[in-house]
Amino acid sequence: MRGDTGHPVRLRFAKAGKVRFVSHRDVARAFERALRIAEVPVAFTQGFSPRPKVSFGLALAVGYESRAEYLDVDLRDPWDPDELGGALSAGLPEGMVVTGAAPLAPRAAALQEAVSAVAYELVIAGLDADALPDVAAAALGAETLPVASSRKGQPFDVDVRPSLRRLDADPSTAFLSVELSTQPRAARPAELFTAFRDLAGIDAGDGEDRVLRTHQWIERDGARLEPLEADRAAPAPPGTGPCALEACA
Amino acid sequence: MTTLWPRIEPLLARVEKPARYIGMELGSVAPEYRPGQVSWLLVYPDTYEIGLPNQGLQILYEILNERPDAVAERAYAPWVDLEALLRSEGLPLFSLETHRPAGSFDVVAFNLSAELVYTNLLNCLDLGGIPVRAEHRRDDDPLVVAGGHCAYNPEPLADFVDAFVIGDGEEAVGEINAVLAAHRETPRGHVLRELAQLPGVYIPSLYDVDYDGPVLASVRPRYPDVPERVEKRTVADLADWPYPKHQLVPLVEVVHDRLNVEVFRGCTRGCRFCQAGMITRPVRERPADQVRTMVRDGLRRTGYDEVALTSLSSADFSGIEGVVTDVLRDQEGTGCVSLSLPSLRVDAFTVGLASEIQQVRRTGLTFAPEAGSWRLRQVINKLITEDDLYASVDAAYSQGWRRVKLYFMVGLPTELDEDTLGIAELARNVVAIGRRSTRGASATVSVGGFVPKPHTPFQWFGQNDVPELQRKVNLVRDGLRRSGAQVRWHDPGATFAEGIASRGDRRIGRVLERVWRAGGTFQEWSERFDLGRWLDAMAAEGLDPQWYVTRHRHRDELLPWAHVAAGLHEDFLWGDWQSALAEHGLPDCRWTPCYDCGVCTDYALEHVVGSPVPPAGGSQGTGQDLARGGAVPVRFLEATRAR
Numbered sequence: 001m002r003g004d005t006g007h008p009v010r011l012r013f014a015k016a017g018k019v020r021f022v023s024h025r026d027v028a029r030a031f032e033r034a035l036r037i038a039e040v041p042v043a044f045t046q047g048f049s050p051r052p053k054v055s056f057g058l059a060l061a062v063g064y065e066s067r068a069e070y071l072d073v074d075l076r077d078p079w080d081p082d083e084l085g086g087a088l089s090a091g092l093p094e095g096m097v098v099t100g101a102a103p104l105a106p107r108a109a110a111l112q113e114a115v116s117a118v119a120y121e122l123v124i125a126g127l128d129a130d131a132l133p134d135v136a137a138a139a140l141g142a143e144t145l146p147v148a149s150s151r152k153g154q155p156f157d158v159d160v161r162p163s164l165r166r167l168d169a170d171p172s173t174a175f176l177s178v179e180l181s182t183q184p185r186a187a188r189p190a191e192l193f194t195a196f197r198d199l200a201g202i203d204a205g206d207g208e209d210r211v212l213r214t215h216q217w218i219e220r221d222g223a224r225l226e227p228l229e230a231d232r233a234a235p236a237p238p239g240t241g242p243c244a245l246e247a248c249a
Numbered sequence: 250m251t252t253l254w255p256r257i258e259p260l261l262a263r264v265e266k267p268a269r270y271i272g273m274e275l276g277s278v279a280p281e282y283r284p285g286q287v288s289w290l291l292v293y294p295d296t297y298e299i300g301l302p303n304q305g306l307q308i309l310y311e312i313l314n315e316r317p318d319a320v321a322e323r324a325y326a327p328w329v330d331l332e333a334l335l336r337s338e339g340l341p342l343f344s345l346e347t348h349r350p351a352g353s354f355d356v357v358a359f360n361l362s363a364e365l366v367y368t369n370l371l372n373c374l375d376l377g378g379i380p381v382r383a384e385h386r387r388d389d390d391p392l393v394v395a396g397g398h399c400a401y402n403p404e405p406l407a408d409f410v411d412a413f414v415i416g417d418g419e420e421a422v423g424e425i426n427a428v429l430a431a432h433r434e435t436p437r438g439h440v441l442r443e444l445a446q447l448p449g450v451y452i453p454s455l456y457d458v459d460y461d462g463p464v465l466a467s468v469r470p471r472y473p474d475v476p477e478r479v480e481k482r483t484v485a486d487l488a489d490w491p492y493p494k495h496q497l498v499p500l501v502e503v504v505h506d507r508l509n510v511e512v513f514r515g516c517t518r519g520c521r522f523c524q525a526g527m528i529t530r531p532v533r534e535r536p537a538d539q540v541r542t543m544v545r546d547g548l549r550r551t552g553y554d555e556v557a558l559t560s561l562s563s564a565d566f567s568g569i570e571g572v573v574t575d576v577l578r579d580q581e582g583t584g585c586v587s588l589s590l591p592s593l594r595v596d597a598f599t600v601g602l603a604s605e606i607q608q609v610r611r612t613g614l615t616f617a618p619e620a621g622s623w624r625l626r627q628v629i630n631k632l633i634t635e636d637d638l639y640a641s642v643d644a645a646y647s648q649g650w651r652r653v654k655l656y657f658m659v660g661l662p663t664e665l666d667e668d669t670l671g672i673a674e675l676a677r678n679v680v681a682i683g684r685r686s687t688r689g690a691s692a693t694v695s696v697g698g699f700v701p702k703p704h705t706p707f708q709w710f711g712q713n714d715v716p717e718l719q720r721k722v723n724l725v726r727d728g729l730r731r732s733g734a735q736v737r738w739h740d741p742g743a744t745f746a747e748g749i750a751s752r753g754d755r756r757i758g759r760v761l762e763r764v765w766r767a768g769g770t771f772q773e774w775s776e777r778f779d780l781g782r783w784l785d786a787m788a789a790e791g792l793d794p795q796w797y798v799t800r801h802r803h804r805d806e807l808l809p810w811a812h813v814a815a816g817l818h819e820d821f822l823w824g825d826w827q828s829a830l831a832e833h834g835l836p837d838c839r840w841t842p843c844y845d846c847g848v849c850t851d852y853a854l855e856h857v858v859g860s861p862v863p864p865a866g867g868s869q870g871t872g873q874d875l876a877r878g879g880a881v882p883v884r885f886l887e888a889t890r891a892r
Contacts, residue, residue: 018258018271018272018273019268019271019273019500021261021267021268021270021271022268022271022500022501023266023268023501025502026268026500026501026502029502030500032552032554033275033498033551033552033553034552035552036548036552036553036554037549037550037551037552039549062267062268063261063262063267091275091552093273093274093275093500094273095273206259207259208258208259208262208263209262
């Protein structure tokens with residue numbers, strides 16, 4: 001979708017509270033409506049059934065919260081990224097808040113391909129805070145962490161250990177901080193809960209596990225970059241683009 | 250009463266589509282409760298996806314919340330997974346906005362759009378901790394109210410509902426609110442007596458019902474100040490009610506997920522099977538400039554990229570072409586906005602309108618001839634000739650549509666097998682016409698079983714039994730094998746159950762309660778429907794389902810809804826029924842002289858239309874001048890007894 005003629009912008013948003021129950025697809029629809037309400041000049045795809053040029057990063061499962069969701073929007077006309085967040089808030093539900101925006105370099109890699117690491121804070125229902133350090137140590141010390149998972153109703157076994165990069169337990173906060181590699185495959189939080197419960201020797205009870213995505217990173221040339229910064233467009237040189245024309249007028 | 254959210258939240262992680270239960274739609278209000286207000290819970294007794302778009306509920310939600318002495322929240326029937334969790338946790342039905350228990354509201358009001366949701370109403374009450382039967386409610390239980398099209402035969406729900414509102418609710422809801430605000434801490438019986446004084450409000454517990462064997466003998470008010478007949482409410486001019494002003498925009502994808510702007514209410518095409526057309530007379534058009542403003546503001550406010558101009562047949566709106574042109578022009582340059590409008594007309598005009606609207610996405614076009622032969626279409630007064638249909642589909646296919654949907658009914662009065670087989674023949678011809686334009690032309694044929702409805706000329710007709718409907722569906726299906734047309738049909742068993750509820754009397758209440766207690770909720774969902782439950786319940790109550798469903802009624806029979814008036818004179822309905830049997834059509838009275846159905850004359854109303862001239866093609870779109878007689882004479886035969 002990187003527009004050769006458009007003005008791509010990358011947005012970061014948070015999703016917290018009741019809206020955590022809204023699906024990834026419905027979040028996308030809410031953003032499309034918010035863009036129309038704010039009368040943001042979004043570029044459209046060509047063809048039989050034109051669609052707004054909006055593309056989202058990694059999906060967040062229903063019920064999870066996040067401080068670090070991203071989407072790219074291609075604009076027909078330039079728009080100050082700093083004003084986008086405020087403009088969109090009128091059309092977004094409470095709990096979905098744009099927390100940052102940056103002009104995007106032309107032909108930047110799509111979020112789904114570029115993001116290579118994510119971090120979460122996990123609260124495991126039924127597990128005492130005191131037990132967290134032992135669980136974390138056991139998980140990091142294990143060679144493999146096999147878990148029964150499923151995809152579209154088909155069961156399969158998966159090893160979540162290769163995805164696990166970092167695991168911190170702080171009993172005072174009662175959550176596990178986990179950092180995962182997304183490639184070749186990111187472990188799902190639900191799979192981690194199963195693995196950690198197995199290590200702790202407890203069953204899944206009626207309580208609700210809680211997930212907060214805290215970061216996504218694009219790693220390039222040994223550097224770990226926040227997606228807004230990774231492909232930020234260079235400031236336009238003087239004398240080019242519509243802004244300069246306006247200045248002349 | 251405080252919110253239940255902390256107890257509901259952990260359950261939502263364990264159910265399908267939990268966002269159905271969080272509210273937070275654009276346009277919803279976070280109510281602030283102040284002393285002295287009357288609190289309403291407006292319930293659509295079906296899933297969120299079906300119920301949220303309901304315009305009636307949204308209109309009343311806004312009107313109530315605009316009042317300083319009222320506050321309104323919403324609820325929809327929780328799907329079976331959440332219901333099971335709520336019951337196991339001892340939690341009640343709750344409101345979406347503040348997650349309060351249903352039982353904490355002053356009023357719990359239901360929208361009734363279809364008969365098969367009746368058992369869901371019982372379930373919602375029970376899940377809300379509210380006694381299901383009205384007689385068991387105490388002074389501090391909510392007042393249970395119901396409105397919507399099905400309220401025109403309130404009797405099957407008379408045991409469960411305290412007050413019905415007949416007709417348009419815009420004005421009545423405020424009047425009810427005022428009565429309740431003035432009668433706090435008042436015994437329930439006294440409040441109901443006060444409400445019975447309001448026009449359009451029916452309090453079933455204030456009437457005695459007597460039977461003579463299986464036949465209804467009388468329905469009489471118990472007190473002199475309670476009306477013998479409850480007359481429907483009608484909003485005289487839609488221009489005074491530009492609602493919803495803030496249409497709800499759901500976070501979950503729902504049916505009709507778009508901006509909906511009602512362009513007129515009522516319809517006088519006079520299709521004899523159509524209850525909506527009969528009970529919503531006269532036609533009241535919204536001024537074209539108001540339509541344009543509501544579309545423009547609505548799109549801006551909601552962020553939708555699709556708008557529907559809604560009514561029973563929007564192509565009949567005076568000057569619809571101008572409205573469409575204006576709406577499209579207003580949206581130029583804002584991206585892709587698509588427009589849709591339902592139309593009963595089958596003519597080149599509709600196709601031309603559709604092609605102007607659907608410049609880009611020419612997905613599907615729907616036509617509803619309803620019956621397979623000209624003879625039977627005269628019986629039902631759906632006066633579409635084969636030439637009209639073929640010219641319309643030819644225009645559609647040649648202008649780029651590849652798929653056409655055709656709607657038909659089986660089990661109509663006087664139907665013979667040649668009429669039923671005519672459905673297959675029409676559909677085969679439609680596909681053949683389409684293939685002249687495009688090799689991939691296809692048609693979908695939808696076949697529904699006809700259920701006679703109260704307050705229509707067909708209210709006396711005995712519905713076809715299950716095997717007969719299935720046989721007719723099979724005739725259509727077999728006639729369309731290897732034709733390129735797909736056939737879809739409704740379960741004749743569900744059609745039969747709908748027939749029990751549609752023309753049922755007060756005794757059907759016990760049947761509904763049994764079906765519900767046996768687990769029969771969400772009966773319009775085929776995977777949850779079982780006719781056996783209904784037949785068992787009828788047997789347990791000693792009631793004969795055939796007597797209720799397939800029996801032809803006599804003119805002198807007291808019908809269970811006779812004390813509820815839609816304004817239609819019984820003479821008119823009976824005369825129109827006799828015209829149907831004589832295969833005589835009736836013109837649309839919007840553009841031809843009044844034949845006095847009773848509504849305008851009795852209620853001092855008149856059509857509100859922008860143009861006195863019928864659309865191109867004549868008042869029924871057939872090109873025939875019905876007013877001058879001839880091929881389709883307009884006259885009523887002597888009343889004779891129905892077959």
